[in-house]
Amino acid sequence: MKKYTPWVLILTFVLTLAGCRSGFDGTTATPELDEIVDLTQEQLDEKLLGLSQEEIHSLWGEPDGMMYGFRGDIYHVPDSYESIMLYYDVDGIVETVKVDYRNDIEQ
DSSP states (O other), X not given: OTTTHHHHHHHHHHHHHHHHHHHHHTSSOOOOGGGGGGSOHHHHHHHHTTOBHHHHHHHHOSOSEEOSSSSEEEEEOTTXXXXXXXXXXXXXXXXXXXXXXXXXXXX
């Protein structure tokens, strides 16, 4: 049994590092709301699709608007004229992400 213990510990360590890898390079970290203007549609899809509505609300706060007739939220990007629209499936998981230019420019 003693000769297996180091191998089990090494395997556990390697698997732990592999699981933490995405957190270190930032590839799957959810962006702050004001950071989305710098991301492409592909990057937004990669980072937001699959998150729950509760996760989004805990990260970004309450939405600025909701979709009528759809399951979705609208967030206005601070210091920008862009909005991000998140559409959820029946389980409350993000299935579509769209960025749009808002028409309510104050003059």
